[in-house]
Amino acid sequence: MEIKAPTPQVPPPVWTEFKDLQEWEKYHQERPEGDKHSALFESVTEGIHHFPGGFLVTTVADSFLNWARKSSVWPVTFGLACCAIEMMATFASRFDVERLGMVPWASPRHSDLMIVSGTVTIKMAPMLKRIFDQMPDPKWAVSMGSCANSGGPFRHGYHVVKGVDRVIPVDVYVPGCPPPPESLLNGLLLLQDQITHFRTTGKRAAPAAKTD
């Protein structure tokens, strides 16, 4: 019996439907300033806070909410480059960030943390910002590795964003090229320490003073 090679079925080209990233970016609207909390919520908490003895209620509520937040930080599954390998090692059983309450989740709608692990190119930056904007508040970002911190060895490349903090606000910078899982784990612990000081009634907490 003669065996014939299968005739390749060429699918219709889908790239003719492809819209350019900058075209998508036009649909993307900037998040208005100060929508972290609704004004009603803020005025109610401010009212309780200024009531005699009311600060006890707000601080206890704050610490309870912050405990809940820091105990279930779910990072969105978002790997960009070689740092993502170290990030995967951190997620895996040897270093196991799940004991800290971190579950890598494959949906930005259910995530609280974005670990930017790798080089951010100018073409990727709108998509990164869109994913970050899809995440519900409160949300945090960890810049992992030299490339995401400052552009790293590709800083003078024509296509590299010189630091992901030009695109999204970053809470913790993890140095290294790439950072070993221990470094990322330390950064995540610093982030949890920072979340402990997150205030419900105010703005985002200042970056943690301790760096080691």
Add this chain to the structure above:
Amino acid sequence: MSAEGDGSLLTVTVPPDRWAELGRFAKETLGCLYFNFLTAVDWKDQGLEVVARVENLDVGLAVTMKSRLGAGQSACASLVPLYPGADWMERECFDMFGIRFEGHPDLRRILLPQDWEGHPLLKSYAVDTAHPPYR
């Protein structure tokens, strides 16, 4: 006529108006059916040079084709009618060096965004050019 050779490497330099003719000779006479790569070199004052390699995998013959476009010139004949595999490589070459391949069916940018200004692998491209909004 058939091509002979055993692991041999051949480099041919032609003027740009005979570029497509050389490609046709390499494909039809030398039997180089495999289009390996296409790129370009920026020699600053002396202009751009297009480099392509085609191979005859049966006899192990590799033909490197070169062509100096001349100072200030950016037009070159396209090899897509001969080698369909040259399609995306010529688009990339256009993207990075700004070489206009005449006869290419769909000469658009392939790696960079469509509204990118300039061709970044040219020596005259300023690397630290501001590219709003991200740098």
